[in-house]
Amino acid sequence: MNDTPGWASPGSAPSDGQEPDASRPTDAAGQNGPAEPADDKRPSSKWSKEQPPPGQWSAPSPQPPGRTPPGAASGWGGQQPPRGPGGYGGGPAGSGWGGPPPAAKPGVIPLRPLGVGEILDGAVSTMRTHWRTVLGISLAVAVVTEILVVLLQGLVLDDSSTAALDDPNATLDEIGRAMSDALLNTGVILLISMLGTIVATALLTTVTSRAVLGKSVTTPEAWRDARPQLLKLFGLTFLLPLIALAIVGVGVLPGLLVAVAGGAEAGSALVVLGALAAGVVALWLMIRFSLASPALMLEKQGIVKSMSRSAKLVRGAWWRVFGIQLLATIIANIVASIIVIPFTFLAGALSGNGITGFLDSTGDVGWTFLIISGIGSVIGSTLTLPITAGVTVLLYIDQRIRREALDLELARAAGVQGYAPGAPGTPGS
Structure with missing residues (x-):
């Protein structure tokens, strides 16, 4: 294709003070050499034979030193301009051709502010990429936890003491004892599950x-x-529910006092309103303290300092x-339900009075039911623990990237050479 008059070849520039015709071949006497044949197929930078009349165009002006020719800057058919720290040509991010460079991604997430999907994908990618370690930790914790729960339910905890809750003829004393036993049984199981979750969270962080x-x-x-911070993590995990319970207790206390003083209706209304208000505050x-766990583990902070760090982030x-x-919790519960519910129905069908007795709560909960349902719980916990723990850690990292430019420190720790941060925001973040 013939070059357009007044435009240099891509990636080249005329010499200072030199007319474009100066590049044509000349003989020893300085005269123009013979013209190339018209059917020559070789690439040529010569001018077209059909030129406009004189006076209607001018030769390209010499390029000042340090200036890039138009052809090279546009990148048409030639070499792209060098990429600078913020984009092409060394300008600020997004000012050159091609936009800002992509953020470095040495691991499961790009080192920039993350969107919701990237946080969830990072948690799943961690489980998929390092599945031996991740699933090994969550499986071991789930197995130990579930064995303790099954043994307690089968040997220690007595479900017959809660039968009064299903008896319409039960007295108030029987109902009170049954509720106390049910709360005790539930509390023991939750305590064991919480201990296992703490250990898994510490290791998965x-x-x-x-x-x-x-x-x-x-x-x-x-x-x-994780071991040096494990006791502090235990303290933090137990302290947060105690704070929530204390807030709820303060909220319902005025209503209880009014009810005791004789205003049953007014006291009940105050209890409901106080519980709702206290629940919102709790x-x-x-949520303000939800990032305290990764702050405690990764920054090696104390309990109070990690809570203040979470509140700041x-x-x-x-x-x-x-x-x-909330989204991560919903996803984890859906995954767990898909796995646990079939095992629960299978356990009910193979024990007691079969599936009918299981559905109407007339069947006996024996070892068969506990073991089969426990297997389902182990599988569900093995898959959901890495998701919830991973999302919390990645949320912590994302907030530090947004507020403290943690991506630069992470890039140095990962050995990324010449890293420059990308755009300050991402779509959907």
């Missing part, structure tokens, strides 16, 4: 933080890293953190 850097970690290495605080992003945590 280390695994996820290394996965962000593209590094793997074995279970013994995760244990050595939920707000729990969540400030201004409460609804976003709440929405992502």
Whole structure:
């Protein structure tokens, strides 16, 4: 294709003070050489034989030193301009051709502010990429926890003491004792499950933080890293529910006092209103402190300091953190239900009075039911623990990237050379 008059070849520039015709071949006497044949197929930068009349066009002006020719800047058919720290040509991000460079991704997430889907995908990618360590930790914790729960339910906890709750002729004393026993049984099971969740969270936090850097970690290495902070994590995990219960207790206390004083109706109304208001306050605080666990584990902070760090990171992003945590919880519960419910029905069909007795609650809960349903619980916990723990850790990292430019530190730790942060925001974030 013939070059357009007044336009240099891509990636080249005329010499200073030199007319475009100067590049044509000349003989020894300085005269123009013979013209090339018209059917020559070789690439040529010569001018077209059909030129406009004189005076209607001018030769390209010489390029000042340091200026890029138009052809090279546009990138048409030639070499692209060098990429600078913020984009092509070394300008600010998004100012050059091609936009800002993609963020570095040494591990399971790109090192920039994350969207909701990227946080969820990062948690799943951690489980998929490092499945031996992740599933090994969650499976071991789930098995130990479920064995303790089954043994307590089968040997220690007495379900017959709660039968009064289903008896319409039971006295108030029997109902009270049955409720106390039911709360005790539920509390013991929740305590064991919470202990297992704490251990799994501590180990999976280390695994996820290394996965962000593209590094793997074995279970013994995760244990050595998490063990010094484990007691503090126990204290934090027990302190947060106590704070929530204390807030709810303060909220319902005025209504209880009014009810005791003789105003039953007014007291009941105050109890309901106080419980609702206290529940809102408790939920707000729990979300504010929801990133305290990764702050405690990864920053090696104390309990109070990790809570204040979480409050600082969540400030201004409460609804976003709440929405992502709620979405991850819903997904985890759906996955667990898909696995646990079939095992529960199978356990009911193989024990007691069969599936009919299981549905109308007339069947006996024996060892067969406990073991089969426990297997389903183990499988469900093995798959859901990494999701919930991973989302919390990635939310913590995302908030620090947004507020403290943690991506630069992560890039250095991952060994990324010449890293520059990408755009400050991402779609859907």
